Amino acid sequence: MTIEKISRINDYMTTVLMIAYLNLLWIGGTLLGLVFFGVGPATYAMMNYYDRWLRLGEQPPIAKTFWSSYKERYRQSLLISWLLMIIGTILIVNIFTLHQWYYQVANVLVLIVVLIGSTHIYTIMSATTFDSILAIIRGSALLGLGYLHYSIISWTVVIVSYLIASRLSLALIFIWGIGFMGFILGYTGKIILKDFTPIQTESS
Numbered sequence: 001m002t003i004e005k006i007s008r009i010n011d012y013m014t015t016v017l018m019i020a021y022l023n024l025l026w027i028g029g030t031l032l033g034l035v036f037f038g039v040g041p042a043t044y045a046m047m048n049y050y051d052r053w054l055r056l057g058e059q060p061p062i063a064k065t066f067w068s069s070y071k072e073r074y075r076q077s078l079l080i081s082w083l084l085m086i087i088g089t090i091l092i093v094n095i096f097t098l099h100q101w102y103y104q105v106a107n108v109l110v111l112i113v114v115l116i117g118s119t120h121i122y123t124i125m126s127a128t129t130f131d132s133i134l135a136i137i138r139g140s141a142l143l144g145l146g147y148l149h150y151s152i153i154s155w156t157v158v159i160v161s162y163l164i165a166s167r168l169s170l171a172l173i174f175i176w177g178i179g180f181m182g183f184i185l186g187y188t189g190k191i192i193l194k195d196f197t198p199i200q201t202e203s204s
Contacts, residue, residue, distance in 0.1 A: 016176075018053075018062065019176055019179040019180055019182075019183050020175050020176055020179060021062055021063075021179075022046050022049060022050075022062065022066070022179045022182065022183075023175065023176055023177060023178050023179025023180070023182075024179075025042075025045070025046070025062070025063065025066045025067075026042045026043065026045075026046045026178050026179060026182070027042075027178070028042075029041060029042030029045060029066070029067075029070050030042045037078065039081050040077040040078045040079075040080055040081025040082070041070045041071075041073075041074050041077045041078060041081075042070060043077065043081065043122050043178075043182075044069060044070075044072075044073060044076075044077035044122045044125055044126070045065075045066045045067070045069035045070040045072075046066070046122075046178070046179070046182045047122035047123050047125075047126055047182055047185070047186060047189075048065075048069040048072075048122070048125070048126040049062065049065055049066055049069065050123075050126075050182055050183060050185075050186030050187075050189075051123055051126040051127050051186060051189065051190075052065070052126075053186075054183075054186050054187050054189075054190045055127065055186075055189070055190040055193060055194075069126075073125060076125065076133060076136070077122065077125065079133060080121060080122075080125075080133060080136065080137075083133075084114075084118055084121075087114055088111070088114065091107050091108075091110055091111040091114070092111070094107040095107045095108055095111070113145070115155070116144045116145060116148065116151045116152075116155075117137075117140060117141040117144045117145055118137075118140055118141075118144065119140065119143070119144040119151050119154065119155070119185060119188075120139075120140045120143040120144055120185065120188075120189050120192070121136060121137065121140035123140075123143075123185065123186060123189035123193075124136050124139040124140045124143065127189070127193055143189065143192050143193075147192050150188050150191065150192060151188070153188070154184050154185055154188045157184050158180070158181050158184050158185075161180065162177075165177075
């Protein structure tokens, strides 16, 4: 085995462990806020780290950076999570309670649009200087719907991976679940944002 192969294996294992660690921190941050008050800030903190790692090429201390980000934009990330939960709850209740099939289909389609439009909402918070929640939502919708093929590929990878993991062992979802989803969405966000934030070179 060559040094290059050993280095690749080491990089791969480091990535796997970092994803698991961020997933654990996300669970801790969510539980710290009793779920309702923690899921938004925890998700922002996780996606902020992924943005710095995947897009900017930084690897700051994981736990310190996570908890710093958790408090950084707490109010905004909390309100965004509440907004998404309220909209999602209304649509899901409508899907299962409405009797007319066309209303059910309409709510399913709206739910899909909301899911895709909010795919990069916390990445936008991390990668931009948008101050208002409305600007953040618009930016997320631009990325999610404007680059629809990336959104479809991302969610397909996440869903298929979850299905495979659930058949192998539910422990895999507990250890890497949300962290893995954040990694996939963060990587997709990196690819898209390269068009908006090109890497600066010395000659530019």
